[in-house]
Amino acid sequence: MPAYVPPDTARILSSHFCNLTSDFCNRRSCLFVFAVLLAVFSLAGCEAERRKSDAELGLNPQQSAGRKLYDNYCDRCHEPYSSRGKKGPSLKGVFQRQYLPLSGLPANDARVGDIIKNGRSKMEGFGRVMTDEQIQDLLAYLHTL
Numbered sequence: 001m002p003a004y005v006p007p008d009t010a011r012i013l014s015s016h017f018c019n020l021t022s023d024f025c026n027r028r029s030c031l032f033v034f035a036v037l038l039a040v041f042s043l044a045g046c047e048a049e050r051r052k053s054d055a056e057l058g059l060n061p062q063q064s065a066g067r068k069l070y071d072n073y074c075d076r077c078h079e080p081y082s083s084r085g086k087k088g089p090s091l092k093g094v095f096q097r098q099y100l101p102l103s104g105l106p107a108n109d110a111r112v113g114d115i116i117k118n119g120r121s122k123m124e125g126f127g128r129v130m131t132d133e134q135i136q137d138l139l140a141y142l143h144t145l
Contacts, residue, residue, distance in 0.1 A: 028097050059144060066141025069134055073126055081144055089122060092145050 054064040070080060077088040089102055097107050103120065105111050116135050119125030130138070 004078035040110055052107065057144065059141070062137050062140045064141075067141070069138045070141055074138075075131070077082075077123070091142060094145060095143050112142065113139055 005071065037090070054067060059067060074080075079090040094100070095107055096110070099105065100111070101108050105115075113135050115123065116130070116138060117125055117127035126135075
């Protein structure tokens with residue numbers, strides 16, 4: 001949550017900023033620059049949310065094992081709890097839709113399991129590093145997103 005800055009503090013900081021840069025901007029543009037900087041710094045803190053434990057998420061042992069696999073193999077390319085993607089699409093709510101967003105393939109365990117095992121497009125397959133049981137654990141975790 002962004003930090004609250006009292007209006008007087010904002011006015012004082014803005015006036016100091018404008019005094020320092022009076023050659024470069026008038027008062028109105030200084031307030032705008034200050035507001036933009038304040039917004040940027042406030043939004044930067046939005047990504048720093050504490051990671052919830054398996055217990056807080058209500059994960060069973062299979063889902064917890066899947067979460068560890070997700071952290072080791074998937075997280076570098078896929079966001080688990082955000083609608084924003086990294087290199088690959090976000091996996092938030094992947095099984096809540098009828099079809100996968102990029103490929104249009106059915107969003108079911110068989111199809112997603114095949115993609116995890118064999119890869120697809122730019123995604124490498126993990127069939128050589130994960131057992132079938134681990135893929136089932138991962139699928140169980142993906143259902144919680």
